[in-house]
Amino acid sequence: xxxxxxxxxxxxxxxxxxxxxxxxxxxxxxxxxxxxxxxxxxxxxxxxxxxxxxxxxxxxxxxxxxxxxxxxxxxxxxxxxxxxxxxxxxxxxxxxxxxxxxxxxxxxxxxxxxxxxxxxxxxxxxxxxxxxxxxxxxxxxxxxxxxxxxxxxxxxx
Amino acid sequence: xxxxxxxxxxxxxxxxxxxxxxxxxxxxxxxxxxxxxxxxxxxxxxxxxxxxxxxxxxxxxxxxxxxxxxxxxxxxxxxxxxxxxxxxxxxxxxxxxxxxxxxxxxxxxxxxxxxxxxxxxxxxxxxxxxxxxxxxxxxxxxxxxxxxxxxxxxxxxxxxxxxxxxxxxxxxxxxxxxxxxxxxxxxxxxxxxxxxxxxxxxxxxxxxxxxxxxxxxxxxxxxxxxxxxxxxxxxxxxxxxxxxxxxxxxxxxxxxxxxxxxxxxxxxxxxxxxxxxxxxxxxxxxxxxxxxxxxxxxxxxxxxxxxxxxxxxxxxxxxxxxxxxxxxxxxxxxxxxxxxxxxxxxxxxxxxxxxxxxxxxxxxxxxxxxxxxxxxxxxxxxxxxxxxxxxxxxxxxxxxxxxxxxxxxxxxxxxxxxxxxxxxxxxxxxxxxxxxxxxxxxxxxxxxxxxxxxxxxxxxxxxxxxxxxxxxxxxxxxxxxxxxxxxxxxxxxxxxxxxxxxxxxxxxxxxxxxxxxxxxxxxxxxxxxxxxxxxxxxxxxxxxxxxxxxxxxxxxxxxxxxxxxxxxxxxxxxxxxxxxxxxxxxxxxxxxxxxxxxxxxxxxxxxxxxxxxxxxxxxxxxxxxxxxxxxxxxxxxxxxxxxxxxxxxxxxxxxxxxxxxxxxxxxxxxxxxxxxxxxxxxxxxx
Numbered sequence: 122x123x124x125x126x127x128x129x130x131x132x133x134x135x136x137x138x139x140x141x142x143x144x145x146x147x148x149x150x151x152x153x154x155x156x157x158x159x160x161x162x163x164x165x166x167x168x169x170x171x172x173x174x175x176x177x178x179x180x181x182x183x184x185x186x187x188x189x190x191x192x193x194x195x196x197x198x199x200x201x202x203x204x205x206x207x208x209x210x211x212x213x214x215x216x217x218x219x220x221x222x223x224x225x226x227x228x229x230x231x232x233x234x235x236x237x238x239x240x241x242x243x244x245x246x247x248x249x250x251x252x253x254x255x256x257x258x259x260x261x262x263x264x265x266x267x268x269x270x271x272x273x274x275x276x277x278x
Numbered sequence: 279x280x281x282x283x284x285x286x287x288x289x290x291x292x293x294x295x296x297x298x299x300x301x302x303x304x305x306x307x308x309x310x311x312x313x314x315x316x317x318x319x320x321x322x323x324x325x326x327x328x329x330x331x332x333x334x335x336x337x338x339x340x341x342x343x344x345x346x347x348x349x350x351x352x353x354x355x356x357x358x359x360x361x362x363x364x365x366x367x368x369x370x371x372x373x374x375x376x377x378x379x380x381x382x383x384x385x386x387x388x389x390x391x392x393x394x395x396x397x398x399x400x401x402x403x404x405x406x407x408x409x410x411x412x413x414x415x416x417x418x419x420x421x422x423x424x425x426x427x428x429x430x431x432x433x434x435x436x437x438x439x440x441x442x443x444x445x446x447x448x449x450x451x452x453x454x455x456x457x458x459x460x461x462x463x464x465x466x467x468x469x470x471x472x473x474x475x476x477x478x479x480x481x482x483x484x485x486x487x488x489x490x491x492x493x494x495x496x497x498x499x500x501x502x503x504x505x506x507x508x509x510x511x512x513x514x515x516x517x518x519x520x521x522x523x524x525x526x527x528x529x530x531x532x533x534x535x536x537x538x539x540x541x542x543x544x545x546x547x548x549x550x551x552x553x554x555x556x557x558x559x560x561x562x563x564x565x566x567x568x569x570x571x572x573x574x575x576x577x578x579x580x581x582x583x584x585x586x587x588x589x590x591x592x593x594x595x596x597x598x599x600x601x602x603x604x605x606x607x608x609x610x611x612x613x614x615x616x617x618x619x620x621x622x623x624x625x626x627x628x629x630x631x632x633x634x635x636x637x638x639x640x641x642x643x644x645x646x647x648x649x650x651x652x653x654x655x656x657x658x659x660x661x662x663x664x665x666x667x668x669x670x671x672x673x674x675x676x677x678x679x680x681x682x683x684x685x686x687x688x689x690x691x692x693x694x695x696x697x698x699x700x701x702x703x704x705x706x707x708x709x710x711x712x713x714x715x716x717x718x719x720x721x722x723x724x725x726x727x728x729x730x731x732x733x734x735x736x737x738x739x740x741x742x743x744x745x746x747x748x749x750x751x752x753x754x755x756x757x758x759x760x761x762x763x764x765x766x767x768x769x770x771x772x773x774x775x776x777x778x779x780x781x782x783x784x785x786x787x788x789x790x791x792x793x794x795x796x797x798x799x800x801x802x803x804x805x806x807x808x809x810x811x812x813x814x815x816x817x818x819x820x821x822x823x824x825x826x827x828x829x830x831x832x833x834x835x836x837x838x839x840x841x842x843x844x845x846x847x848x849x850x851x852x853x854x855x856x857x858x859x860x861x862x863x864x865x866x867x868x869x870x871x872x873x874x875x876x877x878x879x880x881x882x883x884x885x886x887x888x889x890x891x892x893x894x895x896x897x898x899x900x901x902x903x904x905x906x907x908x909x910x911x912x913x914x915x916x917x918x919x920x921x922x923x924x925x926x927x928x929x930x931x932x933x934x935x936x937x938x939x940x941x942x943x944x945x946x947x948x949x950x951x952x953x954x955x956x957x958x959x960x961x962x963x964x
């Protein structure tokens with residue numbers, strides 16, 4: 122099976138989904154700070170809260186949105202939520218994963234099989250990487266906080 | 279007429295004959311009824327006339343008796359005579375009618391009775407006429423009439439009764455016959471009607487069964503076939519029937535009545551659509567054979583527009599003209615659609631695999647004639663540079679200025695890697711770097727950069743690393759093969775690069791210069807001069823690897839003119855490039871690259887600085903020639919008209935300048951227009 126290297130469009134679809142989420146929910150977009158390649162296959166950017174989608178069907182790998190607790194608390198505050206519990210924070214990253222899932226399906230087509238988005242705490246270790254390509258990290262800033270999008274994906278030619 | 283002909287020859291033939299026969303029988307029954315009614319009417323009239331005979335006979339007898347009494351009493355007899363006259367004439371008429379009926383019926387007894395009646399009647403009639411002969415008939419005539427009346431009246435009454443009975447019998451016989459005949463005809467008509475009903479019912483039932491079977495089979499075919507099938511008319515309007523597979527193949531629902539061509543136009547390029555319309559027009563032309571057009575089908579393998587960047591979908595359309603009944607010509611098309619995406623993908627994968635195999639072989643051949651240590655060093659250096667760039671990306675401050683600085687840094691390093699890869703003749707990396715430079719160049723033209731703009735920078739670095747990994751694999755395989763030999767001569771490989779390494783670098787540079795000249799269709803002679811220079815420090819080696827290719831490329835591209843231009847300038851058409859590495863008496867090392875080309879045209883460079891927007895016109899005008907020439911070492915300044923793999927980025931001298939700074943070299947530039955250009959790098963002794 123031959124997999125091609127990721128193009129910037131393949132990554133932008135996810136960063137744009139996250140920006141759109143922040144814009145819709147808080148009226149302030151999350152801004153991409155930069156993009157770089159992550160060393161190795163470990164997940165050094167696994168944060169307090171992580172929204173994950175796993176993909177298959179001509180694709181292989183996962184896309185993870187990791188955010189610190191402070192950022193998510195402020196997001197909940199911005200959308201008028203009084204309760205800033207762990208469950209509510211997990212809901213936010215789960216919703217972002219869901220949005221990435223929808224955009225990904227539109228971008229990559231029906232052949233992309235996506236697992237139900239999942240929301241995990243830092244204490245739950247990330248699953249072993251399935252993609253063999255180099256993962257890309259895209260730090261995003263919202264207010265003073267920084268979250269990370271990690272796209273670790275192989276796309277069949 | 280064609281309709282009748284069709285009916286008489288088709289499956290409705292029996293039915294048509296049966297209906298026609300039923301119609302004829304019905305007409306027969308009606309005719310029979312009519313005849314029967316006529317006969318009954320005639321018989322009734324005949325019977326009626328028989329009855330009248332009795333009345334007239336009685337009337338005559340009564341009138342004769344009355345006349346006799348009146349005559350005897352001497353009373354006037356005219357009234358009685360008138361009654362007698364009326365009675366006998368009426369009897370005559372009635373008798374004539376009865377005789378005519380009897381003659382018409384050809385019935386013997388009736389004829390005989392009519393004849394007897396006539397014979398009985400004639401004497402009485404004569405006697406009555408005699409009484410009427412004078413106004414005062416004589417007594418004898420009266421008595422004779424009375425006597426005949428008395429004697430014959432009863433007989434006449436009896437005969438009239440008998441005749442009436444006979445006529446009634448005849449009428450009854452005829453009526454019964456007619457009824458039997460009528461019943462028979464009605465029975466036949468009913469039978470024929472029943473036949474028609476049964477026949478039609480059976481025919482309809484069979485037709486229903488056949489239609490049902492045909493429908494089921496058609497449905498099965500349309501449900502099972504692995505192609506999208508549907509019909510369009512000559513205008514492209516979609517029919518009502520289609521295969522189930524169509525919904526799986528075609529990305530849009532094709533509703534009956536929609537125009538297929540309109541739907542298709544939204545999915546393919548305008549050029550393809552124009553070709554498709556022309557092709558379908560040809561197929562609808564009766565005079566063109568479809569077999570001749572098969573290869574012209576522009577929709578044989580067509581890529582559909584897909585939303586976003588999703589994987590391309592390829593469909594194959596085939597069209598078969600559909601002909602209606604004889605004489606109606608082509609009425610539409612059967613369209614068959616198949617999804618050939620997988621097939622196309624497999625073909626491409628195969629082609630990619632072949633291309634990869636070819637490029638790996640080419641890579642292998644490229645690497646084979648080089649010192650693996652040089653290639654290994656190049657890979658390590660390039661990786662180190664890319665890792666450094668990646669770290670710069672990771673740590674960049676969120677600021678447009680910092681983004682531009684980072685992009686420029688990436689550009690410079692990638693250009694350097696490209697130059698080194700070209701010097702080593704590793705085309706795959708040079709090409710990838712060139713593509714990456716295209717993207718970086720576009721980014722540098724932006725007014726402001728955002729974090730989003732660094733995503734293509736990161737993916738570009740990823741692509742470069744991927745290319746390096748391929749070469750690494752090849753080198754590793756070669757190293758595995760060469761291990762025994764390497765073990766045997768391990769001493770040499772462990773030595774730091776000395777003059778031999780410089781010599782090899784020079785040979786590579788020479789090849790690079792000749793290759794660039796050949797690409798640009800220029801004639802070139804390369805001279806190298808490397809007297810004994812002793813040990814070469816690593817910074818100088820680095821410049822030889824990374825900077826010298828840039829200087830040489832710069833000289834060949836910008837300095838050396840094309841042969842024709844050189845001839846016009848009175849020069850030898852073969853350009854001369856001289857590379858010297860020498861150590862001076864004070865121990866300093868000097869590298870110079872000299873070409874006998876067109877030199878640096880300061881005026882042209884000034885113009886270029888303004889036209890390309892590097893500097894405002896006023897600022898350029900205020901700059902000294904020295905400052906103008908110094909801009910050649912700034913990123914993005916180039917005198918090349920277009921960007922090619924060899925020039926136009928404006929990064930080569932920027933790389934050299936940066937390397938000179940990093941390696942502690944003094945960089946000098948000397949040039950005379952239309953004569954020569956010389957770059958010199960000088961390292962003081964440590």
